[in-house]
Amino acid sequence: MSLLIENADLPGGRGGLRIENGRIAALGPDLKPAAGEARMDGAGGALLPGLHDHHIHLLALAAARDSLACGPPAVRDAAQLAQALAAAAKSMRPGGEAWIRGVGYHESVAGSLDRGRLDALVEHCPVRIQHRGGALWCLNSAGLAAAGIEAGADLPEGCEVDARGRPTGRLQRLDGWLRDRLGVRDAPPLGAVGRELARMGVTGLCDATPSNGASELALFAAAAEAGELPQRLRIMGSLDLPEPRHPRMTRGALKVMLDEDRLPPESELVDAIREAHGQGRGVAFHCVTRAELVMAAGSLERAGTGPLDRIEHASLAPPDAVEWLARLGVTVVTQPNFLLERGDAYRREVETRDQPWLYRGQGFLDAGVPLGAGTDAPFGNCDPWAAMRAAVERRSAEGALMAGGEALGPEAALALFTSPLDAPGRPRGALGPGEPADLVLLDRPWPEARQALCAEAVRTTWVAGQIAWSRE
Numbered sequence: 010m011s012l013l014i015e016n017a018d019l020p021g022g023r024g025g026l027r028i029e030n031g032r033i034a035a036l037g038p039d040l041k042p043a044a045g046e047a048r049m050d051g052a053g054g055a056l057l058p059g060l061h062d063h064h065i066h067l068l069a070l071a072a073a074r075d076s077l078a079c080g081p082p083a084v085r086d087a088a089q090l091a092q093a094l095a096a097a098a099k100s101m102r103p104g105g106e107a108w109i110r111g112v113g114y115h116e117s118v119a120g121s122l123d124r125g126r127l128d129a130l131v132e133h134c135p136v137r138i139q140h141r142g143g144a145l146w147c148l149n150s151a152g153l154a155a156a157g158i159e160a161g162a163d164l165p166e167g168c169e170v171d172a173r174g175r176p177t178g179r180l181q182r183l184d185g186w187l188r189d190r191l192g193v194r195d196a197p198p199l200g201a202v203g204r205e206l207a208r209m210g211v212t213g214l215c216d217a218t219p220s221n222g223a224s225e226l227a228l229f230a231a232a233a234e235a236g237e238l239p240q241r242l243r244i245m246g247s248l249d250l251p252e253p254r255h256p257r258m259t260r261g262a263l264k265v266m267l268d269e270d271r272l273p274p275e276s277e278l279v280d281a282i283r284e285a286h287g288q289g290r291g292v293a294f295h296c297v298t299r300a301e302l303v304m305a306a307g308s309l310e311r312a313g314t315g316p317l318d319r320i321e322h323a324s325l326a327p328p329d330a331v332e333w334l335a336r337l338g339v340t341v342v343t344q345p346n347f348l349l350e351r352g353d354a355y356r357r358e359v360e361t362r363d364q365p366w367l368y369r370g371q372g373f374l375d376a377g378v379p380l381g382a383g384t385d386a387p388f389g390n391c392d393p394w395a396a397m398r399a400a401v402e403r404r405s406a407e408g409a410l411m412a413g414g415e416a417l418g419p420e421a422a423l424a425l426f427t428s429p430l431d432a433p434g435r436p437r438g439a440l441g442p443g444e445p446a447d448l449v450l451l452d453r454p455w456p457e458a459r460q461a462l463c464a465e466a467v468r469t470t471w472v473a474g475q476i477a478w479s480r481e
């Protein structure tokens with residue numbers, strides 16, 4: 010079975026592209042249809058390589074789609090939070106097992122939360138609310154009871170207790186632990202997310218969740234098998250993460266979360282890096298502060314770097330740090346969408362002298378640091394086109410320009426999302442024969458598409474030559 014896409018806007022000019030057995034068989038201006046071949050009129054639209062979101066959290070994204078928004082812009086103050094929770098609680102049976110799951114909370118809404126403050130809002134059913142940063146959950150008393158989190162129980166580090174040893178309801182970096190505790194019955198369906206991403210032209214994903222292990226792998230494989238997740242998937246996770254068996258899945262880096270307030274000894278990180286390299290994997294360091302970035306670079310320098318090592322976010326990267334990363338040959342995976350989504354908070358909270366180093370674009374490229382991007386959804390908006398626009402415009406939601414010298418052109422912004430799934434930021438060759446047919450056809454030529462960079466331009470998305478989404 011082959012398909013000829015005719016009259017498309019290809020990098021070399023107008024032409025056709027033939028898909029055969031899941032791969033690009035030929036492309037060029039003079040392709041003639043073979044006898045009996047299926048044909049599609051590209052109508053002059055740009056035919057691009059499929060987009061790769063190099064940093065996303067699929068299960069959290071799917072769960073967020075099922076969750077109550079508890080932060081800006083939907084909920085902005087304590088009264089709105091109380092109202093949203095009361096509305097959700099109305100449909101909950103007292104003493105029932107079902108949870109109210111809130112996401113996107115930020116202190117600007119109603120300050121810091123704990124069980125007492127949540128109990129005052131909802132008492133009769135379990136509630137858990139996730140902070141916008143993703144690392145902190147807060148549970149009410151019914152939630153703590155449902156999860157078996159009680160004073161005197163064997164509680165892990167990160168489960169905050171008060172002076173008398175009573176859990177405060179605040180759980181720090183215990184996402185995976187909490188999920189295990191609540192069981193897979195709590196796992197959200199992935200089909201809607203798979204479809205939504207395919208509609209935006211996304212053909213490959215890298216799941217950057219540190220707690221990924223065998224049970225998450227099984228959920229992803231089941232979703233891929235059922236056709237719910239049409240994308241290729243690279244999966245980061247722990248050192249215990251097994252090698253996936255599904256043909257569209259590969260094992261990615263060891264994900265290491267760094268937290269400025271409790272950095273581990275460097276020797277511990279050096280051992281982890283060497284162990285990951287021994288498994289043929291890279292290491293991906295979560296770094297949002299200057300100190301975290303210095304810690305990651307220092308331990309990579311001591312352990313020795315490999316081509317798969319990467320820094321996630323590198324939110325704050327002063328010139329000396331950028332130079333260091335360039336020397337180490339380490340890749341950065343950035344989130345330009347945060348400039349739009351969080352820019353106004355950064356302008357208030359980040360020191361003025363550090364603001365030029367926030368989510369840099371051109372600065373990394375000039376230094377020769379391979380730069381890829383991911384949306385970090387659900388902690389950011391999962392639309393890669395909105396992220397590309399943000400990389401070009403660098404405007405906060407209120408319209409403030411954020412280090413305008415770091416702006417990328419539309420082609421460089423697109424390249425953040427088209428580099429290979431196993432090598433974000435490394436140059437991707439032009440579309441060529443033999444490559445997997447992971448493609449996006451737009452409804453307009455590139456010179457027009459580059460002006461708007463919008464997901465609405467996507468007409469058809471193919472993964473391995475199969476249609477993953479089509480407007481028709």
Ligand SMILES: [Zn+2]
Pocket residue numbers: 064065066217385
């Ligand atoms: Zn993330």
